[in-house]
Each structure stands twice: as C-alpha cells, then as structure tokens.
Amino acid sequence: MITFLGIAMVVVFTYSIMAKKLSPVTALVIVPVIFAVIGGFGLELGEMMLNGLKEVAPSAALLLFAILFFGILIDAGLFDPLINKMMKLVKGDPVKIAIGTAIIAMTVALDGDGTTTHMITISAMLPLYLRIGMNPLVLATISLLSISVMSGMTPWGGPATRAIASLGLDANEFFLPLLPTMFSGMVCILFVAYILGKMERAKIGAIEIEFSPHSLALNEVAYTLQDGIKRPKLRWLNLILTITVMVVLVMGLMPVPILFMLGFVIAAIMNYPDLEQQKERILYHAGNALTVVILVFAAGIFSGIFSGTKMVDAISNLLVSVIPESVGSYFPVAVALTSMPITFVLSNDAYYFGVLPILAQAGAAYGVSPLEIARASVLGQPVHFLSPLVASTLLLVGMVKTDIGELQRYAFKWTLLCSLVMIVIAIVTGAII
Known part of the structure; x- marks a missing residue:
C-alpha cells in the first residue's frame, strides 16, 4: 500500500507541475x-512537515543571503568586465555565446556549488542573451548541465561527497576512474551548447552589435539607472571579497549560510553605505529571494512527508527486489539508469544516505564493489538537477524568470542525453563494471 501511494504521489506530483495544473509551491505542499x-498519516503530518522544514532551513538561509550577496555585487558592476570581454569575443553569434556560456559555467562549477555557479553564470550572461534575443532557457540548460557534471563527480561536490561518506569509501579510488567519464560529460555539454546555439542562430541569425557598455542595457533609461549604482572604483575590493568567500566556501571553514550572510553584509556596507540606497538594493532583490525561499520550504514539506511516511523506503526496497539475479553482474548499470528517476523525486540526502546503502548491500550479494555502485549513483545527476527539490535549480528558474515546468520540458532531453553518454563511457572505461 505504501509503495503504491509513493509511486502514485510521484506521478501525480510530476504531472501536475509539467502540465501546469498546479504551481510548484502548491504541488510540493498539497500533493504529499x-x-x-x-x-x-493525518495525525503525524505536522511533525513530518516540521522535520522537513528543519532539514531545508539551512538551504533556505543559504539561498536568501547568496541571492542578496551576488545581487549587490552585480549591481556594483563586478561582472561587467567579464560581460564586456565576452561581448567583444562572440560579437552577437548565438553559437559562440552558447559555447562561451558552457566554458564559463563549467569553470565556475569546479567549486562544486550550484548556487554560486548559477549566480555567476546567469548574472554574467543573461543581459547578453536578452540583448540579442536568445532564449534564456538555453542559458539555464547549459548552466544546469555544467553544475550537474562538475559537481556530481568531483569529490568535493555534493553528490559525490554524500556517496563517499555514505559507503565509507576512499575519495581517490572513487574519483580517478571517473575522470574519463567526467570529461565525456564536459564534451557532451559543449556539444549541447553548440546544437542549442545553432538552433538559436537559425531563429534569430547572428546579430551585429556595435559594442559599448550601453549595448548591454535594454534601453538608455535602464542604462542610466544601472550607471547610478555602479561602483567601478570598488571593483577590486569586490573581487577580493568574492574570492575570499569562494575560498572559505571550498575549504569549509564556516557554515555556508553564515558565510554568505557575512559576505552580503560586508558587500552592502562597502558598496552602499547610504542606508536609503542600501535599502533600495535589498528591496530590489527581495522578490526573487522570497520566491526561491518559499519554494525551498515547500520542497522541505514534500521531502519530510515522503521520508516520514516511509514511502521512500518502500520504493527503494521494491526497486531492489525486482532486479533479477541474472543481471547481477550488471547491477551498477541498473543503479546508474535508475538513479535518474529516483534522484528526480528524492533529495540527494534521501537518495545517498537512505537508498544507496540498500543498493550497495544488494550489489554485494552479486559480488559488485561498493565503489562501482557509488560511481554509478552519480551518473544520473543531470536529470536529478531538473527536480523541483533541488534548491539551486529553484534559484536558476527564478533568475531567468521562468518556471520549473518550462525548464523541465525544454531541458529534459539534453539532461537525459548527457546522463546516457556518461553511463556508456563509464561502462567502456570500466568505471562501473
């Protein structure tokens, strides 16, 4: 009964979002x-929902202060030189813009943090996309693919870290055999960027832009307003602040929500010491921040109920029981393939700490190494990052001003392609078999 309810809930939830029957916030709360x-479970709902909220509270705080932190830096013009340089290089060609986006996103994504990747990539490239009329979903898809590959496999990225910790593995033994697979994912991202750029070029052509800072603004009024809040004299201080925050983030010296809260406060005081102007900048970004935080808390309700009712345990046990012994030696392939739908409906914490140990135990019965199971488990991350349960993805759709259903419909085939390419390369190179 619990298994059936869990599967039915996932189906109804996914359909209601993708078919636009319910908003993401409503679906995340009402359906479960x-x-x-x-x-x-009516009498236990309150406790389950509260536990879910407690789980996502740090993520909500992180996103709130990360949005405000990077918003202040964007307002101050920190990323203008990068945008200007990119404008000069790509000269309005959608193919070059898409490939440039991929290179920037994959480079930034090396820190393993999806929020940072989206904030920097979208902030740097969205004005250019809007200026020449490119679909912002192209930008969102490339950024999402970049973080899913770079964060999914590096030992300091979230999914790999969870897999290693959950099964007690050595990070080097886990990661080194995956290097060819990760490189194949990077090549796939560049290929997808090229194809999407070609599609955009076919629609809008290569736009000839006479470069100037004004060309990034949608109109002269917008440029004048932007110019009044720029802080070019503080650019180096802002860069030092950003690098410091990134170094502390990667080294894990401080809880990430606290780090971004301090970064935001310092950035606000440094760039806008006038209290009225500081208030204006906060209010300007408050709408986007509030929308994302509400979605994160709604996702916490969903995951709290999904875990509290044991639906997640029932579905994972069913998965293990239906895999025939005859395919035991190919169990890692089954894990890789099923990681796509399972991680779509589960948070990474639920999957790697709840489901993965069960899969590893089942694999051991077939003589499969836990290392192979762990490596296979991260190969479905491109599809996972389309889930409305991923906080950074909620931030992403907010920044490009779309909804999660639109992004899912547009990007699903590309995320599926990258996952399948990596699975094939992982098999060929012996990383999972």
Missing part, C-alpha cells in the same frame, strides 16, 4: 499532504 492523509 493528500496522499499522506489517504495513507492514514
């Missing part, structure tokens, strides 16, 4: 509540 009541 209804199915929990049907399953007889």
